[in-house]
Amino acid sequence: MPWCVRKCPYCDFNSHAAPEDLPADAYIRALVADLEQDLPLVWGRSVGSIYFGGGTPSLFSAEQIGVFLSAVRARLDLRPDIEITLEANPGTIESDSFSAYAEAGINRVSLGVQSFDDDVLKRIGRIHGQHEIQHSLQSLKTAGISNFNIDLMYALPGQSPAQSRHDIELAIDANPAHISFYQLTIEANTAFAAQPPQLPVDDVAWDMQQAGLERLEAAAYGQYEISAFARSDMQSRHNINYWRYGDFLAVGAGAHGKVSLPAEGQVQRYVKHRHPKRYLRALDNGDWLAEKRLLSSEERVFEFFLNQLRLKDGVYIDDFSARTGLPWEMVESRVQQAVDKGLLVMGHKRVIPTGLGWRFVNDIQQMFLP
Ligand code: SF4
Numbered sequence: 393m394p395w396c397v398r399k400c401p402y403c404d405f406n407s408h409a410a411p412e413d414l415p416a417d418a419y420i421r422a423l424v425a426d427l428e429q430d431l432p433l434v435w436g437r438s439v440g441s442i443y444f445g446g447g448t449p450s451l452f453s454a455e456q457i458g459v460f461l462s463a464v465r466a467r468l469d470l471r472p473d474i475e476i477t478l479e480a481n482p483g484t485i486e487s488d489s490f491s492a493y494a495e496a497g498i499n500r501v502s503l504g505v506q507s508f509d510d511d512v513l514k515r516i517g518r519i520h521g522q523h524e525i526q527h528s529l530q531s532l533k534t535a536g537i538s539n540f541n542i543d544l545m546y547a548l549p550g551q552s553p554a555q556s557r558h559d560i561e562l563a564i565d566a567n568p569a570h571i572s573f574y575q576l577t578i579e580a581n582t583a584f585a586a587q588p589p590q591l592p593v594d595d596v597a598w599d600m601q602q603a604g605l606e607r608l609e610a611a612a613y614g615q616y617e618i619s620a621f622a623r624s625d626m627q628s629r630h631n632i633n634y635w636r637y638g639d640f641l642a643v644g645a646g647a648h649g650k651v652s653l654p655a656e657g658q659v660q661r662y663v664k665h666r667h668p669k670r671y672l673r674a675l676d677n678g679d680w681l682a683e684k685r686l687l688s689s690e691e692r693v694f695e696f697f698l699n700q701l702r703l704k705d706g707v708y709i710d711d712f713s714a715r716t717g718l719p720w721e722m723v724e725s726r727v728q729q730a731v732d733k734g735l736l737v738m739g740h741k742r743v744i745p746t747g748l749g750w751r752f753v754n755d756i757q758q759m760f761l762p
Pocket of ligand 1: 395403407
C-alpha cells in the first residue's frame with residue numbers, strides 16, 4: 393500500500409505522499425487482479441500469513457481491507473491459524489478503526505511508533521506525537537488486539553540515552569506482544585541523505601543498543617532476530633518466513649515476491665511496477681510485472697544464508713536443499729571455515745551463531761557471497 397500522509401525524511405521505502413483523492417477502491421481492484429495472475433505460481437499450496445505493508449496501509453478503510461481479504465479467501469486456501477498483519481501509523485487511525493479492521497479479518501497490528509518523545513518525533517518528520525500514540529494503543533485495547541508490534545528506533549537526531557531508555561520503558565508499559573528495536577540509518581536518496589541531521593556518535597548509539605537489548609530481555613522480550621523481540625510464541629510468523637527463505641507472493645505497487653519452482657529446481661524473484669500510477673495502469677493493460685528472473689545457484693546460496701543468519705536460532709540444514717534446490721555439500725566447506733573461526737557451531741540439524749558470530753553476523757554472511 394504505497395501511500396503515506398507525507399514522506400518521512402529518512403524513508404527509502406516505496407511510499408508516496410497521498411493525493412487528496414486517494415484512488416483507494418481502484419487500488420483494491422488492482423490488488424485483486426494482480427493476485428489473480430500470480431495464482432498459478434502457488435497452485436495447491438496454502439497461505440500461512442498475509443501482511444499489509446507500505447507505505448501506510450491504515451490509510452485504507454477497514455471496509456477496503458475487508459474487500460481484499462474476501463477476494464483472497466475466495467481464491468486461496470488460508471490456514472485456520474493464519475496471521476494477518478496490518479501496518480498502521482499513529483495519526484492515521486479513526487477512533488474505532490482497529491475494531492473495524494479486526495472485524496475485517498486483521499488479527500495482528502504493527503504500529504509505527506518510532507519514539508514516544510514529541511520533540512524527537514518532530515525531528516524525524518513524523519506526523520504523530522504522544523497523543524496519537526496513546527490514542528492508537530487505546531484503540532488496539534478496545535478492539536481486543538493483543539497481538540501487536542511496536543516499532544521503535546534509536547540513535548535518532550538529538551536523542552539522549554536517557555530518552556532512548558524512556559522510550560523502551562513506555563513501549564514495555566504498553567504490553568505489546570512484539571517490539572522491533574532498530575537503529576536509524578541514513579539511506580541514499582532520502583531527504584536526510586541530502587541534509588544529514590546530527591546523530592548520536594557511534595559509542596553512544598552502541599550504548600543505547602546494549603541498554604535496549606538488556607532491558608527488553610529483562611522484560612521477557614526474547615531477541616529472535618537482529619532487531620526483533622517477542623514474548624514467547626509471539627514472533628512474527630510472516631517475517632520468520634522471509635528469514636527462513638520461505639516463499640511469498642508479491643501483490644501491490646513495488647512489491648517483491650519470491651517463489652521456488654521445485655519441478656525446475658529453481659527460485660524466481662519478481663517485482664511489480666513501483667509507481668502507483670504505473671501500477672494502476674495495469675488494470676487496463678494487465679502489465680503488472682516490472683521484473684522477473686531466475687536466481688543463479690550462487691545467488692540462492694547467498695540469499696539463503698543472508699536471511700537464515702538473521703535468526704538467533706541459526707541455519708536449518710534441512711531447509712537448505714528444500715528452499716534452494718541445491719545440495720548442502722555445496723556450502724559445507726564455507727560453513728566449516730566459519731566454525732573454525734569460532735563464528736558458528738554445529739548443532740542438531742542446524743548451524744548456530746556463537747556469541748562472537750552473533751556480533752559479527754555480517755562477516756559470516758559475506759562468506760557466502762557469490
Ligand atoms: S510512514 Fe513509514 S513508509 Fe511512510 S514515509 Fe514514513 S517511514 Fe516511510
